[in-house]
Amino acid sequence: MTTRRQFLRTTSLAAGLAIAPISRRAWASQSVQIGVVPPLSVFDYAQVQLLDGRLREQFDHNHDVFLHLDEDALLKPFRQREGLPAPGPDMGGWYDNADDFSPPENFHAFIPGHSFGQYLSGLARAYAVTGSSATQEKVHRLVKAFGETVEPAGKFYRGYHLPAYTYDKTSCGLIDAHEFAKCPDALDVHWRATQAALPYLPEKALSRAEQRARPHNMVADTWDETYTLPENFFLAYRRSGKSEYRDLAVRFIEQDYFGPLAEGQNVLPGEHAYSHVNALSSAMQSYLVLGDEKYLKAARNGLRFVDEQSYATGGWGPDEAFVPPGKGLLDASLGTTHASFETPCGAYGHFKITRYLLRTTRDSRYGDSMERILYNTIAGATPILADGTSFYYSDYNNSARKVHYRDKWPCCSGTFPQLTADYGISSYYKSEDGIYVNLFVPSRVSWSQNNTQCTLTQKTDYPHSESTQLAFSLPRPETFTVYIRIPAWAGAKTNVSVSGGRAEAGVEPGKFLALRRTWKEGDRIDVEFEMPMRLEPVDPENRNNVALVRGPVALFAVAPTPSKITSKQLLAATKVAQSSHDWKTQTDAGVLTLRPFADIMSEDYRLYLRVES
Numbered sequence: 001m002t003t004r005r006q007f008l009r010t011t012s013l014a015a016g017l018a019i020a021p022i023s024r025r026a027w028a029s030q031s032v033q034i035g036v037v038p039p040l041s042v043f044d045y046a047q048v049q050l051l052d053g054r055l056r057e058q059f060d061h062n063h064d065v066f067l068h069l070d071e072d073a074l075l076k077p078f079r080q081r082e083g084l085p086a087p088g089p090d091m092g093g094w095y096d097n098a099d100d101f102s103p104p105e106n107f108h109a110f111i112p113g114h115s116f117g118q119y120l121s122g123l124a125r126a127y128a129v130t131g132s133s134a135t136q137e138k139v140h141r142l143v144k145a146f147g148e149t150v151e152p153a154g155k156f157y158r159g160y161h162l163p164a165y166t167y168d169k170t171s172c173g174l175i176d177a178h179e180f181a182k183c184p185d186a187l188d189v190h191w192r193a194t195q196a197a198l199p200y201l202p203e204k205a206l207s208r209a210e211q212r213a214r215p216h217n218m219v220a221d222t223w224d225e226t227y228t229l230p231e232n233f234f235l236a237y238r239r240s241g242k243s244e245y246r247d248l249a250v251r252f253i254e255q256d257y258f259g260p261l262a263e264g265q266n267v268l269p270g271e272h273a274y275s276h277v278n279a280l281s282s283a284m285q286s287y288l289v290l291g292d293e294k295y296l297k298a299a300r301n302g303l304r305f306v307d308e309q310s311y312a313t314g315g316w317g318p319d320e321a322f323v324p325p326g327k328g329l330l331d332a333s334l335g336t337t338h339a340s341f342e343t344p345c346g347a348y349g350h351f352k353i354t355r356y357l358l359r360t361t362r363d364s365r366y367g368d369s370m371e372r373i374l375y376n377t378i379a380g381a382t383p384i385l386a387d388g389t390s391f392y393y394s395d396y397n398n399s400a401r402k403v404h405y406r407d408k409w410p411c412c413s414g415t416f417p418q419l420t421a422d423y424g425i426s427s428y429y430k431s432e433d434g435i436y437v438n439l440f441v442p443s444r445v446s447w448s449q450n451n452t453q454c455t456l457t458q459k460t461d462y463p464h465s466e467s468t469q470l471a472f473s474l475p476r477p478e479t480f481t482v483y484i485r486i487p488a489w490a491g492a493k494t495n496v497s498v499s500g501g502r503a504e505a506g507v508e509p510g511k512f513l514a515l516r517r518t519w520k521e522g523d524r525i526d527v528e529f530e531m532p533m534r535l536e537p538v539d540p541e542n543r544n545n546v547a548l549v550r551g552p553v554a555l556f557a558v559a560p561t562p563s564k565i566t567s568k569q570l571l572a573a574t575k576v577a578q579s580s581h582d583w584k585t586q587t588d589a590g591v592l593t594l595r596p597f598a599d600i601m602s603e604d605y606r607l608y609l610r611v612e613s
């Protein structure tokens with residue numbers, strides 16, 4: 001028997017599908033049983049606008065590239081594998097449907113259509129940020145045309161190397177198309193796409209070791225990422241109200257990973273890096289929906305273990321793997337690999353898990369962790385080109401260069417546009433009593449506080465300048481709390497003032513500073529950070545191999561680097577000029593230039609220098 005509540009839910013959803021324009025209410029998530037509501041929520045994409053600066057440029061560029069992608073090319077692998085007419089050019093690289101994939105030499109046609117869902121997601125989020133109707137229309141067209149290729153008993157996944165991987169990305173794209181681009185068909189397509197994938201998924205999440213132990217045709221068949229599935233299954237459940245998705249999420253929770261992590265056991269070494277950080281977001285959705293604290297503990301401990309084996313940039317996972325701690329292996333990696341950190345994917349996963357943990361715990365150190373990754377990795381990624389040429393690895397080798405990846409349209413071309421669309425919503429969070437300022441980026445956030453429409457505009461050249469200014473605009477005075485993240489590295493001279501007067505609350509590094517008062521039009525918060533220079537060893541076993549770090553920014557030594565340098569010389573670095581991002585210091589062999597990752601172009605550089613004392 002259908003209960004009244006179910007009836008109302010079904011009818012309101014049906015009404016939402018049938019009429020246009022669709023009311024905002026019809027697009028709310030379904031009322032499903034949720035275990036935990038975090039104290040902090042994200043703003044809608046439209047509520048936070050990035051102002052001019054590097055992050056805005058990255059977002060605009062990615063939006064433009066993906067808005068102009070050929071739609072037939074995007075759909076081609078799906079049409080080909082279902083035996084449908086497939087006009088248009090091939091995308092190239094990993095994306096194509098062809099039969100010459102042969103690892104490790106040839107990665108052409110590695111995972112046909114793998115990142116379609118991520119491009120869809122990036123576009124849906126970009127539409128939500130900008131309101132661009134061309135972007136929304138493209139999302140709607142792509143969902144419709146993709147839906148026409150989906151056969152629940154179809155052939156797409158037959159003989160496919162990583163079915164869970166591609167399904168998971170498709171799932172995310174369709175959920176986002178529904179939620180952020182208000183595409184009415186997307187949930188129906190999602191349901192059918194799920195039916196098409198299920199026969200090709202194992203009975204539970206499988207580690208790579210388990211996949212290797214099972215019969216397989218080739219090595220790529222052991223690289224699937226079933227352990228990242230629960231996050232999007234839970235999101236599909238929350239979006240659609242279908243309990244089948246919740247059951248699927250529970251089925252794919254990797255207990256052998258989260259169980260030990262929850263108990264404080266470091267089971268990361270040897271595991272594939274990005275997908276296991278991404279899986280921590282599945283632990284967070286498991287915690288939020290099921291309400292079991294074990295999953296929160298797993299996520300917190302997991303990220304702690306990741307941070308403990310991070311480079312000074314916040315990047316992690318040389319050769320895409322976590323290393324056993326205590327053996328000096330991060331140091332060793334500097335001489336053996338140029339694949340130091342899988343940057344767009346890794347940064348995307350890192351932003352996602354730190355956003356979940358920050359919202360849940362209100363611990364500002366997750367914001368510190370996010371900004372370290374932001375300024376030292378993704379902000380320095382070279383732009384994706386229209387032909388799919390992409391940035392993939394940050395290189396921390398002793399002889400390093402910034403290069404593009406050899407294959408077009410890799411995984412990192414999928415996460416990059418998603419991440420740049422998320423810059424805004426990662427910067428501020430809403431609490432019941434006010435607003436949290438997490439990132440110091442040029443931006444504007446608007447929200448309703450006790451029915452007063454408030455706008456906060458942040459102007460800054462941080463982290464190159466040591467200050468940020470926040471200005472309020474509101475039609476009448478309103479009382480609420482503004483929480484400012486004071487990074488753990490902040491020096492004792494860090495100072496916060498409100499409309500010219502020193503803030504009453506004491507500034508404590510590693511905490512949010514709470515400023516509660518009745519705010520009025522024209523009020524201002526000024527933050528002056530003291531950014532002490534420090535040296536960070538690559539790992540505890542190699543304390544004399546160090547990176548110079550100032551505030552959130554690692555400073556890379558630009559070639560030629562001296563054969564001898566002391567700690568004192570490094571720590572004495574000064575700015576080349578007030579307007580420059582470069583630093584310099586005197587060594588016995590001459591002047592050494594140091595430069596943030598985002599300013600490095602094609603020059604040789606190195607992150608770590610061995611100091612004599």
Ligand SMILES: [Zn+2]
Nearest residue numbers: 342345411412
């Ligand atoms: Zn990647």
